[in-house]
Amino acid sequence: MIEQKTFNNGFEYLEITNTSARAKIALQGAHLFHYQRVDRQPLLWLSETSFLEAGKAIRGGVPICWPWFGKHTTDRSLPQHGFARNSVWKLLGVTETNADSSEVKLQLKSSVESIKIWPYRFELLLRITIAQTLTVALTTTNCDQHPFEISSALHSYFSVADIKDVVVEGLDNAPYFDALTQENKTQKGNVYISEEVDRVYQKVNNPLTLHDRKRTVQISAEGSASTVVWNPWQEKCARMNDMQEDGYKTMLCVETANAMDDERTIPPGEKHTLTTIIS
Ligand code: TA6
Numbered sequence: 001m002i003e004q005k006t007f008n009n010g011f012e013y014l015e016i017t018n019t020s021a022r023a024k025i026a027l028q029g030a031h032l033f034h035y036q037r038v039d040r041q042p043l044l045w046l047s048e049t050s051f052l053e054a055g056k057a058i059r060g061g062v063p064i065c066w067p068w069f070g071k072h073t074t075d076r077s078l079p080q081h082g083f084a085r086n087s088v089w090k091l092l093g094v095t096e097t098n099a100d101s102s103e104v105k106l107q108l109k110s111s112v113e114s115i116k117i118w119p120y121r122f123e124l125l126l127r128i129t130i131a132q133t134l135t136v137a138l139t140t141t142n143c144d145q146h147p148f149e150i151s152s153a154l155h156s157y158f159s160v161a162d163i164k165d166v167v168v169e170g171l172d173n174a175p176y177f178d179a180l181t182q183e184n185k186t187q188k189g190n191v192y193i194s195e196e197v198d199r200v201y202q203k204v205n206n207p208l209t210l211h212d213r214k215r216t217v218q219i220s221a222e223g224s225a226s227t228v229v230w231n232p233w234q235e236k237c238a239r240m241n242d243m244q245e246d247g248y249k250t251m252l253c254v255e256t257a258n259a260m261d262d263e264r265t266i267p268p269g270e271k272h273t274l275t276t277i278i279s
Contacts, residue, residue, distance in 0.1 A: 003015045021131065030089040033061030046157070064126065065151075066082045067148070068081070068150070109123050122143055150272070151259050158253070169190050179198040180198050196236055199229050220278075222273070232248050258272075
């Protein structure tokens with residue numbers, strides 16, 4: 001079942017329910033901000049103080065970072081992580097393949113406004129499959145006469161019982177850029193979080209496993225060779241106006257990306273799909 005709902009301030013979202021799970025997707029940013037299997041705790045973390053209003057990115061769920069990841073390389077006045085997550089997408093439709101699986105399709109096309117920011121014609125299609133497994137697939141189509149380069153991320157916020165107990169397995173020996181020290185390093189063993197972490201891992205070509213006291217989550221990717229791991233920790237969290245003071249204790253971002261060395265160039269008329277599969 002799918003229902004179109006609105007918060008009191010007019011912020012529109014979709015609520016999808018089937019025999020597997022319940023999910024909520026804001027039309028702004030095609031932003032999945034809730035996914036919960038019928039027999040489980042919510043999979044995705046959502047800040048208790050997140051904005052849920054036009055023009056402000058939701059703090060949590062799966063933000064779509066596109067057509068650039070991080071700060072814009074030349075124009076700092078442009079929004080961090082691109083404009084897709086602050087744009088209102090169009091619902092193309094929902095396919096209920098069967099009782100336990102629903103596929104929601106949303107579209108964002110280039111516009112006069114977008115071309116002022118990023119001078120290319122494009123079409124974005126997001127397919128979110130709500131089932132026992134959560135799949136988010138972002139397809140970029142180059143509708144322009146010129147090739148363009150994108151960096152992007154499905155910036156997933158995972159809900160965890162206690163960040164101190166979390167282990168991320170599968171990044172052993174992966175090179176990464178440490179955004180905090182601006183240094184290139186190599187991961188040794190599993191990833192543990194006991195301070196602010198902001199890392200872009202490269203050469204990631206295997207599923208990752210997030211071990212949490214509550215559960216184990218497998219994160220697989222297609223069309224991606226980079227993964228971002230982020231936790232703001234205490235000080236940065238306290239400075240964020242859309243994150244509760246102790247929010248860092250119960251979340252971890254593990255983001256399926258095309259970031260830094262994994263940026264993608266798309267020729268005219270061609271497509272690229274970035275997919276994260278979470279089970
Ligand atoms: O994915 C990690 C990161 O790039 C961090 O540097 C931090 O800025 C985070 O994204 C959140 O960014 P946002 O623009 O959503 O506040």
